[in-house]
Every structure is written in structure tokens, then in C-alpha cells.
Amino acid sequence: xNDRVLVTGFKPFLGETINPSEVLLEEIRKDFAVSxxxxxxxxxxxxxxxxxxxxxxxxxKSYRYVFLLGQAGDRDKVCFERVGLNWIETQxxxxxxxxxxxxxxxxxxxxxxxxxxxxxxWSDALRAQGLPVKVSLSAGGYVCNQVYFKALQKLQSETxxxxxxxxxxxxxxxxxxxxxxxxxxxxxxxxxxxxxxLNRYVK
Ligand code: PCA
Numbered sequence: 001x002n003d004r005v006l007v008t009g010f011k012p013f014l015g016e017t018i019n020p021s022e023v024l025l026e027e028i029r030k031d032f033a034v035s036x037x038x039x040x041x042x043x044x045x046x047x048x049x050x051x052x053x054x055x056x057x058x059x060x061k062s063y064r065y066v067f068l069l070g071q072a073g074d075r076d077k078v079c080f081e082r083v084g085l086n087w088i089e090t091q092x093x094x095x096x097x098x099x100x101x102x103x104x105x106x107x108x109x110x111x112x113x114x115x116x117x118x119x120x121x122w123s124d125a126l127r128a129q130g131l132p133v134k135v136s137l138s139a140g141g142y143v144c145n146q147v148y149f150k151a152l153q154k155l156q157s158e159t160x161x162x163x164x165x166x167x168x169x170x171x172x173x174x175x176x177x178x179x180x181x182x183x184x185x186x187x188x189x190x191x192x193x194x195x196x197x198l199n200r201y202v203k
Contacts, residue, residue, distance in 0.1 A: 002037075002062060002063075002064060003037055003064045003065075003201075003203070004037050004038075004039065004061060004062065004063045004064055004065075005037055005038045005039070005063065005064065005065045005066075005067070005198070005201050005202050006038075006039050006040075006041060006057065006058075006061075006063045006065070006066045006067070007025060007028055007038060007039070007040050007041075007066075007067045007069065007198070008021075008025075008040070008041045008042070008043055008054060008066070008067070008068050008069060009021030009022040009023075009024060009025040009040070009041075009042055009043070009069045009070070010022060010042065010043050010044075010045050010050075010069075010070050010071065010143070010144070011042060011043070011044055011045055011095065012045075013045035013071075013094070013095055013143075014045075014092060016071075016174060018171065018173070018174065019070075019071050020071050020168045020169070020170065020171045020174075020187070020190060021069035021070050021071055021168060022042055023171065023187065024069055024168065024187075024190060024191065024194060025040045025041075025042060025069070027187070027191055028040055028198070031191075031195070032198070032202055035202050035203060036203065037202060037203050038198075038202045039057070039061070039063075041053070041054065041057050043147065044095055045094055045095045045143050046094045046095050046096050046098075046143065047088070047094050047096075047098055047100050047143055047146060048094075048096060048098065049096075050143055050146070050147050051146065051147050051150045051151070054068075054147060054150075054151060055154070058154065058155070062159065062161075063155075063159075063161055064161055064162065064201075065117075065161060065162045065163075065201045066151060066155055066161055066162070066163045066164075067164055067166060067197070067198065068144070068147060068148055068151060068163070068164070068165045068166070069165075069166050069167075069168060069194075070139075070143075070144040070165065070166075070167055070168070071167070071168060071169075071170065072140070072144075072167035072168070072169065073169070073170050073174075073182070073183075074183070075136075075167055075168075075169045075183060076132065076169055076183035076184075076185065077132040077133055077134050077169065077185070078131075078132060078133045078134075078166060078167075078168050078169070078185070078190065078193045078194065079133070079134055079135070079136035079166065079167040079168075080115075080119040080122060080123060080133065080134070080135050080136065080164060080165075080166055081115070081135075081136050081137075081138070081139040081148060081164065081165040081166070081167060082114060082115060082119060082135055082136065082137050083112040083113065083114050083115070083137065083138070083139075084112065084113045084115075084139060084145060084148035084149035084150075084151070084152045084153075084165065085111070085112050085138060085139070085141070085145055085149060086104050086105050086106060086109055086110060086111050086112060086113070086149055087102075087103070087104055087105065087111070087141060087145075088100050088101075088102060088103060088104075088105060088141055088142075088145075088146060089102045089141030090102075090140075090141045090142045092142060094142075094143055102141075105146055105149050105150065106149075106150075106153065109153065112149075113149060113152035113153060113156065114152075115152065115156075115162070115163060115164045115165075116156055116162060116163075117162045117163070117164045119135050119164065120135055122196075122197050122200075123135050125196075126193060126196050126197070129196070131189070131192065131193045131196060132185060132189065132193065133193055136167065139165050139167065144165060144167065145165075147165075148163075148165040151163050151165075166194065166197075168185070168190050168194070169183050169184050169185040169190070170182065170183065170184040170185075171184060171185070171186070171187055171190075172184050172186055
């Protein structure tokens with residue numbers, strides 16, 4: 001298998017004007033411009049379209065590693081998601097104004113799929129460098145989890161590629177008009193943390 005790496009992020013959603021995951025993709029495009037093996041892709045925050053956009057890219061090129069990034073506004077650390085749940089549960093509409101019913105993503109499939117990448121090892125190594133990371137057990141019940149579950153299903157079983165979802169906190173400018181104490185993490189620290197993982201795989 002080749003060693004290509006795909007990193008995805010999401011468009012802003014639910015009233016935000018930026019999404020830190022999309023900002024990180026812009027940084028990756030600049031900082032890894034000389035790299036030959038990394039591609040980036042922005043996904044819509046849409047239950048109907050997000051995975052289709054990813055799948056189109058996966059059908060064009062094959063990847064050894066896929067890093068899916070998204071915003072999780074309730075988190076104060078960069079979170080490596082251990083599992084994609086075979087479940088949708090949300091009261092929030094997506095960018096198409098669609099709020100799905102609670103239920104499984106794929107009724108005949110396993111209730112959850114696990115990333116095969118060494119998330120605990122990454123997390124321990126980065127924490128030892130003082131970086132704000134942790135392994136998280138749920139990517140939630142919204143679009144990110146749906147894309148993660150479907151990507152694990154398609155990539156890990158069909159191609160053996162390594163897949164992980166990484167949720168990142170709000171950027172400081174996003175919390176200015178939010179309740180005091182809303183967690184955030186500055187872009188430099190988000191980049192440093194993410195790059196510590198990417199540098200293991202991007203040449
Ligand atoms: N976060 C949302 C969807 C898009 C994003 O960046 C989520 O956690 O599901």
C-alpha cells in the first residue's frame with residue numbers, strides 16, 4: 001500500500017463563522033506544502049453529503065492514513081476519538097436544516113468500530129511533552145461521528161488504512177461572546193499538537 005495521508009476538516013456550523021478544523025487545514029496546506037504525500041479536504045456539515053464528499057476523494061486516490069478533524073466546542077483538549085458509534089442522536093440540525101431521527105447508522109453492523117491507530121501511545125507521548133491531549137470515548141451523535149463510523153467501516157475493513165477522528169476545541173476568537181469559562185485552545189497549541197501526530201506519518 002502507498003503511504004498517502006488525507007486530512008479532512010469541516011465547514012463552520014450552527015452559527016459559527018469559522019471552524020478550527022478548517023483553519024487547521026489551511027495551516028497544513030501552508031506548512032506541509034513541500035510534502036508529497038498529504039492531501040486535505042473540507043467536508044460540509046451535512047448528514048446527507050459529508051461522507052459522500054469524503055468517499056468521492058477515497059475513490060479517486062487510496063490512502064494509508066486518514067485523519068478526520070472536527071470542532072468539539074465542549075472540549076478543552078485535542079481529543080483522539082477511540083470509537084465511531086453506530087448511532088445518531090442529536091437535536092441539532094445540520095447545515096441543510098435536517099435533524100435526523102435517533103437510531104443506528106447501519107442497522108446490520110457492529111454497534112461501534114474502534115480506530116486501529118495507536119491513540120494511547122500518541123496521547124502518552126504528547127502529554128509527556130506538555131501538550132493538551134486525551135483519548136476520548138465518544139465522537140458524539142452528530143455529523144462527525146457519522147463520518148467517523150462510515151470511514152472506519154469503509155477504510156479499516158476494506159483497505160486496512162488507519163483512520164482516526166480528532167476533535168479540537170474552539171479557537172479563542174470563537175468564545176468571545178460565549179458564556180465565561182467556555183473552553184478554547186489557541187491555534188499555535190492546536191497546530192503543535194496535531195503536527196506532533198502528523199509528523200509521524202507525513203513525509
Ligand atoms: N463538529 C461537529 C460536526 C462538524 C464539526 O466540526 C461534530 O462534532 O459532530
